Amino acid sequence: MTEIILKDVRKAYGDVEVIHGIDLSIDSGKFVVFVGPSGCGKSTLLRIIAGLEGVTSGDVVIDGDVVNEQPASERGLAMVFQSYALYPHMSVYKNMAFGLENSKMRREEIDRRVNDAASMLQITPYLKRRPKALSGGQRQRVAIGRAIVRDPKAFLFDEPLSNLDAELRVAMRKELASLHAKLGGTMIYVTHDQVEAMTLANTIVVLNAGRIEQVGAPLDLYNRPQNTFVAGFIGSPRMNLVDAAAEASDGRIELVTGPQRIAISSSIRITRSDKITFGARPEHIEIVDEKDADITATVDLSEQLGGETYLYCTPDGMPQLTVHQLGQLPVQRGQEVHLRFDRASMHLFDGDGKVIANGIPQ
Amino acid sequence: MTEIILKDVRKAYGDVEVIHGIDLSIDSGKFVVFVGPSGCGKSTLLRIIAGLEGVTSGDVVIDGDVVNEQPASERGLAMVFQSYALYPHMSVYKNMAFGLENSKMRREEIDRRVNDAASMLQITPYLKRRPKALSGGQRQRVAIGRAIVRDPKAFLFDEPLSNLDAELRVAMRKELASLHAKLGGTMIYVTHDQVEAMTLANTIVVLNAGRIEQVGAPLDLYNRPQNTFVAGFIGSPRMNLVDAAAEASDGRIELVTGPQRIAISSSIRITRSDKITFGARPEHIEIVDEKDADITATVDLSEQLGGETYLYCTPDGMPQLTVHQLGQLPVQRGQEVHLRFDRASMHLFDGDGKVIANGIPQ
Amino acid sequence: MLTARRGGASWHWTDVFTYLYLAFGVCLMFGPVLWLALSSFKTPAGLLEFPPTLLPLGQIEVEVEGHDKPLPLYEVTMEDGSVRELAQIRRIGIIAQMVDPADPETSIRVPIASREPIREFRVAWENYTNPLERFNFLTYLNNSVIVTVVATLITLLINSMAAFGLAIYEFKGRNAVMLFVIGTLMIPITIILVPAYLVVTQLNMVNTLWAVILPGAATPTGVFLLRQYMLTLPRDLIEAARMDKASEWAIYWRIVLPLSLPAIAVLAIFSVMWRWNDFLWPLVVLNRSEVYTLQIGLNAFQGELDVQWHYVLAMTVVTLIPVALVFAFLQRFITTGIASTGMK
Amino acid sequence: ETELRITWYNDGNEGEVMREILDRYEAANPDVKVTLDVVPYKAILESLPVQLAAGEGPDLARVTDLGGLSEHYMDLTPHISDAAYWETNFGPFLKWLRQPGDDSAISGFMTQLTVTGPYVNKTLFEQAGVDLPGDGATWDDWAVAVREVADKLEIPIPMAWDRSGHRVSGPAISMGAKMFDADGKPALVDDGLKAMAGKLYDWHQDGTMPKELWGSVSGSQYLGANEDFANAQVAMYMSGSWQIPQFADKIGDAFDWWAVPAPCGPAACTGMPGGAALVALKTSEHPEEVGKLMDYLSSEEVLNEFYGKTLFIPGHLGLAANGVEFQTDDPRAKHALETFAAAVPGISPTAFDLQGYVNNRVMFNALISRLGEAIVGELTLDEAYDRMTQDVEQQIAEKERGG
Amino acid sequence: MRILFGLLETPFRALQRLLGIGRMPYIFLLPNLAFFGIFVIVPLIINFAFSVTGGDELFLNDRPYIGGEQYSYLADCGNYLDPQSCREDRFWRGIYNTITFVFFQVAFMVLFSLITALILNREIRGRGFFRAAFFFPVLLSPVVVALIWKWILLRDGVLNAGLTSIGFERILFFVDPTWSMFWAIFVSIWAHMGFYTLILLAGLQAIPPDLYEAAEMDGTKRERVFWRITLPLLWPNLLVVIVLALIKAVQIFDEVFVLTGGGPGTATQFIVQYIYTTGFSNQVQNFGLAAAASVVLGVVLFVLTLVQLAVTRRREDG
């Protein structure tokens, strides 16, 4: 059971700083997921923890010890690479035993551990094969097995599922979740996949351009994003974010964007402001009768997936909105629809993108 | 406007036949999508139409002419490759102009066409760049542009979006749809992505192991799959398919699987049978009160995506069922839930996997 | 397009050209070597002949009553135009004295211009057996094998270590070392023969096999080739090994080395060729017969005033045999290996 | 046990003969082992000098650059039993092995004395019905005769000379070349040499001689026409006594190959003497044993056997006078051996001086390489003469620069 | 293997502890660089020392310092374009011969390896065999290569036998400067073509096949595909081949020396042969002059190297 703490960690390549002072504490036994757009520094941060990269300043603390100077081979962590990085010239067994041999463990002990891990991951029949002779999912399991046998202080995963096809990804995702339930070790997991992050994490760390935007439990981030970046980033399809001006009128507040005016309850403390952003997730926009509607929009495209429907529609003078509905909506391109934003799930952000409200009381 | 007909097309590599007699007629101006599991012959079929592969027997008919002996270069079709296959040593302009230069078109005409296509695809600013200096989405657009300028009889796409990341894929998918709306040409599109197939196609052709399983409009396939293969293949997450025995009792029919018995209306003409398969899509299983429930199941895993929730739950003596619900369900691993199959959306298949009923009247 | 012909498409001129070119190419590439091999079985006189015969031939000799030694048989065109097979007793000036083996009593005088030797296929094995008996063939072979094997092993070891250092790490001076390695790719050994010999004498290595083994061990070509290949290995593997507590040596020995096998095989092939064929340098540093390599031993037939071609050719074939074997065994490495190492 | 090493090269069977003799010596002297390191001739010419200069040489070596390597020779005088025997029997050749200014050192003996001279294919002459020019015939006489033979029989090569400075020097001296100036300094180019070189040049142009030898390789490389001669493609072949064993072997009685006396010029009718010597080297750590071995090898009895079995012209005056028992029953070989042996007394002193001159190879090399370039037309004859002189001067100057 | 590993692993692990991972590359480089320094760099330095000293002595102590005299001797020319006007005419002829040789040899080497690679890249039966066949001569030693061909080309060789049998005159190949140069070029191409062919083949195989299909869909004719797709995409490999072939051609020695002996006259005497003969196989071994010539050669080759580096660098960037 291992606790990992980053203290004002910075990393520069040459003159370019790519990690700008990260403070983060990862509790023992937690499943922490790093998400963020490509190039934001997720892998770099993970590799800093692993010891594969040094820090430029700041400290990495594992179980109370500053390990900045310790090489990767001595930190006692295990890593699962996006490419799996299985040794192609070794059998599955050898792949899993390699790390143990390096620490000069007794043969029988190695044997026991490898066999245990293999049977847990259901790869016992393949122990003699080379990685080349395995399917993607099997390889993935071997990579995990290689990490497990070492009984590491923590597991680090760098986009471990991104090379698998959609179906397999779903299956492996479920396996990972149950693995964490079984082993209970500290796990740090990098992904750019929404669903993985939401479903696997105890805690999600949203990174952007080398900085932490928000840390929290998945539904916490979904329901209460602290800024427009997190609001836009968490949730798929993306939250509709619309720039507007807030105008007080009639004891109510109106969000003005182009010709459209959306009235919200004035229970929100909001000063009259030219720059505000409001957000509504696609699943929080309803199709209603004209009289109940906030706005009317033209359907640009409707995507019927069978069980659900996505509508892309543009209200007059506003950017396109995505609407997500269950079922098969009989809506055609060019048709008009009347939309209403679910106030309880609406988000308001100020001119700097900071949150004003997550959910507006009616 | 071009019509393409395949007549009993077969293709063998050496001794191995991979396409086992395909009959298919693609109407002029239609957007046809080939889907099917990996290795089922989608690409092969597309390449046969393109003329990049010969047929072993059967005919390919384009606009009434049998083109079996015509080389690809003379069929007047355009193809967009999964890898884009842009000429890396030519500028974007050259890439698009290359095919036109081959047909000795006048300079000005080439120029006009390339510029038109470029502005339509919004790649005018990049015309002078090499493909390497473009992002994935831009490259994709150039590949499409290269096809457009030629004003081909039909467009062939082989998984054109599969190299893009999720977000871009969504965007490009929308662009392709509007492109088809604008150009109106015949398009044949290979993909293994559910969503692409459902959203883009006028007609989906489901292939399996070199044979056609079903041809139809997307919602048609979704709502009325003709066999278990199509039922399982179309729709994501997959339809829950459960093997059962049908027993008549009390003027009703009961589907028996393990200890579970699910009663359905006897309006379905079904003889007592040991082997039957019933299907219910994850979105067509409701969580209900115990008294209304068909079965009770234990939750193995719940995946909270924020806007929707996936439950994986196992009823006693039955395989795991996937349940898809909107919103954030407060359900925990290990909890019991009571489930009901929405009869109107339930599917029944016989022992050979052929459909008996799509939707069961109450 | 000279790349691939699809089944069914009609013949293009390039198809015809391809097969003609290949047929001609194979003759051109193998023909000369075959010719050498065939020639090596000819007698010295047979080698001198013009026009040359394809197969090794020897004159038929017959036992004739009344003559101790067998006599050579000729086909003689008699004055009347008839053709007879006669054995020659002796030749005096331009007249040969001949005899019909069937009628040993009467001797016939024939102008030498009207006779043709009668010959049969005969292999001059002595071209091979004589030198092999005369020389300490086994010693030379042994030395050559030792030199080739040890030198190749050392080359593979130190070159791959250096390549590993240059490919896997980023360190100060890396570019300088690379430039240096590439720069020395350019120096033909011929032009530093004498100074290199001086160095070897100072190290007291003259007349030891080390003098042949060590100087060529640090080949720039090898370092370059292996490094280029190692650069293509996924860095993830090395980091995975580090995470697996592997020491740098273990990474080199247990991960990178086995994975570089195709490139190593290519270098091994080249190294074996270089060492096996090496002539000029051993000639300078080895002058005692117990340390001779085959190339020196077998070239001893090149005298000052006479080259014993029949031996030279035969011995050339002998030295070619291992090359041919290496070729046969490693052919797949050669064709795929060099391609995959890219040797760029 | 002492081991003595001899670096040796072979043209024919001399290595085997020497080995037999050494085996007997070893049997009689169990404490000595003599190893014959047989190398390609190239090594004698190119590697050995560097080895010797580096102090890495063997105990003995069979060499042909007799003077050029003389600084590395050991003086055997203190180590041999009878210096007088050596002086008597090897006298004129000992000089060849000495450094300039030295006139006492004894360093070795000739394993083979060579005399240059022509062979003719007598059978061809007979077939063509052309008489062999008799004693005293000039080079021009021979040229006319061989052309006639070649014309009649359509032989491709009327006359061939080895590509060797040594080969040209005999005829050049016959034409009056002096080779040295009054101070004994090398003076390669004079009227005599020009006369000979001019003929050689002309013969190449008019087809009397084939361009394949002189007009083929570059620099000072040796090329012989022995194979063409053995193949009956050549009417007259200017080479030397060393060809006898291989002709006996390769030609046998296929035709009559006949050695003829050196043709004449206005100044002489001479060939060049030369040969290979077995020399003791300073690098040896066993001078005593080397002396003993040399005593044995140089004895009249051993040399008689050696020359006899190898069919080499004896480099031993006693044996030369008494006649060696050549072990061949080929009448042509016997005749050739007699012809060359008989030519020795008639060799011009200039030829002996030239052979004894330390830097003679510098002169030979300049001669052939430049003459070769002239024959193929890269230089005019006059330019070639200038270059020859310049080459000799430059190389000797370079050598002297080191002191 | 395992034992060797164990044997070496302990000291290396200790070194790694001691020095840290950052210094390990130097350890890995050490053995190679040591050998290299002793057997290549030191001789190169001695060689340079030779070039500024005179005489025929081997040891530097015995050789008088003469500064740039050897260099100025080499450079002593009336007209650099006319070797005849130079003091050391053979050096300059060697240079001009080398230039001629390099020009034609490289041009035809590239041409034929390209054609061969294109052909071997096609889907032909027995492709492995053909590849091997074309590669085979690369394995032969230069001396053997030359001997084989010399044996074929001699006056009484099999080629002349072929020529006479179909009614031609015999050709004395080594007597005619043009033929000699031709065969020198031919034989060196014969011997080394396989190697370059493989490099080009690797390049051809790296061209994604779907580019050809795209071109086909674009209605491109075969010849045009070659000029517009294959050739430009192969260009980087071609450059590598050109530069490597160039460097190797400048270094040419053994094959041609055994084959033509540098003749007729000096028609095929190349620069390395000049150095070799001057320093090694003349009676007076003129180490100084040879060393000076080799330093000059070294400089030329180094420039070629820089060109290659620039080229590859650009390729990696661009």
Ligand SMILES: Nc1ncnc2c1ncn2[C@@H]1O[C@H](COP(=O)(O)OP(=O)(O)OP(=O)(O)O)[C@@H](O)[C@H]1O
């Ligand atoms: N070795 C390096 N040298 C210079 N810059 C680097 C290096 N490695 C990474 N970077 C830069 O650091 C930034 C962060 O990279 P990192 O790989 O951590 O991103 P990421 O979040 O993992 O992205 P992705 O989702 O694409 O994997 C990027 O801008 C990248 O260009």
Ligand SMILES: Nc1ncnc2c1ncn2[C@@H]1O[C@H](COP(=O)(O)OP(=O)(O)OP(=O)(O)O)[C@@H](O)[C@H]1O
């Ligand atoms: N050139 C070939 N030679 C032999 N078999 C081939 C060849 N090309 C394809 N096949 C086989 O034909 C079958 C169909 O291949 P195809 O590429 O059409 O599948 P696909 O449906 O496009 O699959 P994917 O979704 O993986 O692209 C496969 O079993 C494949 O192995």
Ligand SMILES: O=P(O)(O)OC[C@H](O)CO
């Ligand atoms: O061939 P050369 O010029 O070395 O001379 C021949 C000698 O006389 C042989 O000993």
Ligand SMILES: [Mg+2]
């Ligand atoms: Mg990353």
Ligand SMILES: [Mg+2]
């Ligand atoms: Mg496909």
